[in-house]
């Protein structure tokens with residue numbers, strides 16, 4: 503195992519009806535910024551539950567956080583945070599809102615001209631405001647991890663930022679909030695969570711039977727329960743997928759193992775330039791990326807084939823290829839594209855993606871930092 507440190511302080515409050523516990527998690531009188539998106543929380547009743555639980559707090563609202571949250575909008579929220587002397591940022595929604603809440607908590611106290619450039623240059627961050635999350639869409643794991651993926655419209659970039667102190671102090675996961683999710687968002691959530699496991703598991707093998715074993719349980723769970731969630735959206739499927747998606751990216755399975763994340767960086771570029779849903783950019787890239795990397799990933803692909811897909815083929819290459827084929831088939835069953843051409847009439851130009859990666863300083867990807875820009879171009883041509 504690689505040496506690691508792990509500290510996940512997010513208190514998870516899980517289960518139906520748990521939004522009311524907010525009144526105990528936030529002290530009366532706290533100045534709260536309630537951050538949310540395009541209004542789904544008003545339509546499904548979550549907003550009313552949150553406001554009822556916060557009746558003894560001093561609440562300011564900031565609505566309109568976009569899907570793939572936008573830097574320029576978050577900077578408007580930062581001005582509100584400063585003006586009102588906000589003490590807690592509460593993100594209520596999916597990964598976009600929770601990511602925005604964490605980034606806002608980091609940038610609002612900063613007194614700099616351009617927080618984006620400042621953070622990318624490694625500028626010191628003295629204070630980060632406390633964050634709370636109420637999750638309504640399981641997918642990203644954002645509710646208990648330190649990452650915010652932010653889009654800068656001015657620069658046409660989508661980049662991840664990590665700030666340990668922005669990990670939510672608490673995250674309420676009430677599976678009932680998922681009842682109003684449409685099929686596309688349910689599909690996206692399952693596929694995104696599945697790829698998070700793959701990016702931490704299908705790399706170079708180290709001695710990590712605990713992490714790999716748990717990863718396999720998470721993948722098998724998503725393969726079994728994802729389709730059920732999409733077909734029935736029943737209470738058991740909701741709670742199962744909500745918990746699996748959280749565990750897929752809360753730091754546990756990634757501790758002590760090499761991590762890849764090349765599919766994600768390519769996917770972020772596709773979203774930045776073509777505005778395609780996050781999960782769908784991953785499903786259209788990952789199968790080709792795994793095929794391109796089948797030699798480097800051979801040992802773990804073989805294990806994946808056996809332990810996730812029950813493939814008994816003894817030839818490692820053939821087993822790996824069959825496992826990739828099953829992965830592709832799973833993405834398709836979840837209604838997601840597996841080739842760039844599946845999103846026609848949108849025409850994705852590999853040169854533009856490569857240029858985004860170059861501007862993002864993501865020129866050496868993969869678990870061995872050995873996927874260069876020429877390799878990305880080749881992967882995207884394979885995925886055409």
Ligand code: NZQ
Pocket residue numbers: 538539540541542543546567568569570571595596597598599601638639640641642643644647649650651679680681682683684687690691694751766780
């Ligand atoms: O904006 P509202 O009105 O709330 O509607 C949202 C949005 O339109 C809607 N929605 C959310 N909960 C709902 C609901 N509609 C009905 N009922 C509910 N209960 O769903 C739409 C998508 O929401 P969004 O938050 O954008 O989806 P998701 O959770 O998939 O988040 C995607 C973002 O997370 C980033 C992605 O890049 C993307 O920007 N990621 C964050 C990661 C992290 N922090 O670790 C890792 C991921 O790999 C990912 O990159």
Ligand code: ZN
Pocket residue numbers: 642694695697698766780
């Ligand atoms: Zn993702």
